[in-house]
Amino acid sequence: MENTRKKPTTPETNQTVYSILFIIGICHLLNDSLQAVIPAMFPILEESLGLTFTQLGLIAFTLNMVSSVMQPLVGMYTDKRPMPYALPLGLTSSMIGMLGLAIAPNFWTIIISVLFIGLGSAIFHPEGSRVAYLAAGTRRGLAQSIYQVGGNSGQALAPVITALVLVPLGQFGAIWFTLIAGLAVFFLIHISKWYAAQMKIFSNNKTNSTIKKPDKNMSKAIKGALIVLIFIVFARSWYTAAISNFYAFYAIESYGLTIAKSQIYIFTFLLMGAVGTFFGGPLADRFGKRNIILLSLLATAPFAIILPYTGPVSSIILLALTGFLLMSSFSVTVVYAQELIPGKIGTMSGLIVGLAFGMGAIGSVALGSLIDLLGLTTTMIVISLLPLLGFLTYLLPTDEKVREWYA
Incomplete structure (x- = not known):
């Protein structure tokens, strides 16, 4: 007898609810702009509280590790x-x-505050x-792109936040971002009502379809695919961390x-990364998720390799191209993982997005040490090779193969 299990279904499966997608995308922008405030405040905190670079590093590490470690745990719980x-x-x-x-009057109060922000982010992302x-209907790539582009846009606001808010107002200027958080809470109450209604319809649906339970070979293939995805996230996150955190120093020195x-260089990279995030989903819906993941990294590789050898003007163009191409696979990777293991939407989102945060945090520390050891220029040359790990995408099962597994 065929071994089957229930396949989670969602109400109005074929209908894309754009109003909900745009609101959750805006909330993602607001949430991630709150996170962007913390590294943007580093020069202010160094001056106002006399914090050391080690303490600043611990603040960044606390934020990223709490939000990354908790995300898959929250996702696993809310899947059930x-x-x-x-x-x-x-x-x-x-x-x-x-x-x-x-x-905050001291370092430890800041750490506690950052814990609250990291926890909030960990809850928000998988849900x-x-x-x-x-809300995706049949357009899952587009839906994740709308959602994820909000987050990337929020992260890109860090240089703007520094220049327009924190420099003139100092540490207390962060108080204005409580209003941003309050606005997000207001929007999310509306989202939660819709979400609860969807869950009620789902619980009343007695005609759930079934899919085959993975056999031994299929389970082995799924685990192998997840390992490949982890390496891809590693390559993307470490390269992004290198540019976001250290390229400004490279530009100043070079x-x-x-x-x-x-x-301007960091803002260009992050802004075009947000644009790439948006376009990656619709392209994946049309050309396949595996193909876009492959193209994203391999097309980035030549521009990344050339970047350390270019001048101040051409480097801005290359940063725009690398940001767009590299981040075009961000939302696509999430959707690929969700379809790889159906029914684990929160877990897979928490794993892939949380892993990106965690890898970025570890990467920041490791790359900083590498710069101290080898220097900025040598480090930039070394990390330019990371997108070549995109060749590992050839080891991923095709979209058609994944669909066959659960047909």
């Missing part, structure tokens, strides 16, 4: 027990953290991804730029 109203509760936690950050999945002008 969906919690629609966890979304506004998560952003309330972030709002408390932002308030603490604005008035936000589930909302995008529920091109003789000011701190303010060096931020």
Whole structure:
């Protein structure tokens, strides 16, 4: 007798609910802009509280590790027990953290505040991804792109936040971001009502379809594919961490730029990364997820390799191209993982996105040590080889093969 298990279904499977997708995308922008405030505040905190670079590194590590480690755990729990109203509760936690950050008198108060923000982010990301999945209809790549581009846009705001808010207002300027968190809570209450209604319809649906339970060979293939995805996330996250955290120093050293002008390079990379995130999903819906993941890294590789040898103007163009191409696979990787293991929407989102945060945190520390050891230029040359790991994508099963497994 064929071994089967229930396949989770979602109401209105074929209908893409754009209003929900745009709202959850805006909430993702607001959530990730809160996270962007923390590294943007580093020069302010160094001056106002006299923090050392080690302490600043611990703050960044705390934020990224809490949000990354907790994400798959939250996803695993909510896959079994969906919690629609966890979304506004998560952003309330972030709002408390932002308030603490604005008035923190010492290092340990900042660490506690960052824990609240990291926890809020860990709750938001897997549940936000589930909302995008529920609202996607047949356009899962596009839905994840709309959702993820909000987050990438929020991260790209860090240089703007530094220049327009934190420099003139100082540490207490972070108080304004409690209003941003409050706005996100307001939107997420609406989202949660829709989410709860979808879950109610789902629980009343008595005609769930079935899919084959993975056999031994299929389970082995799935595990192998997940390992390949982890290496791909590693390559993308470490390269992104290198550019986001250290390229400004490279531009200052190599091109003789000011701190303010060096931020243009980072902003260009992050902004075009957000654009790439948006376009990657629709392209994956049309040309296949595996193909876009492959193209994303391998097309980035030649531009990344050339980048350390170019001048100040051409490097901006190359950063725009690498940002666009590299991040075009971000949302696609999430959807690929979700389809690789159906029914584990939160777990897979938490794993892939949380892994990206965690890899970025570890990468920042490791790359900083590498710069101290080898110097900026040599490190930039070494990390330019990371996108070549995109060749591992050939080891992933095709989209058609994944669909055959569960047909």
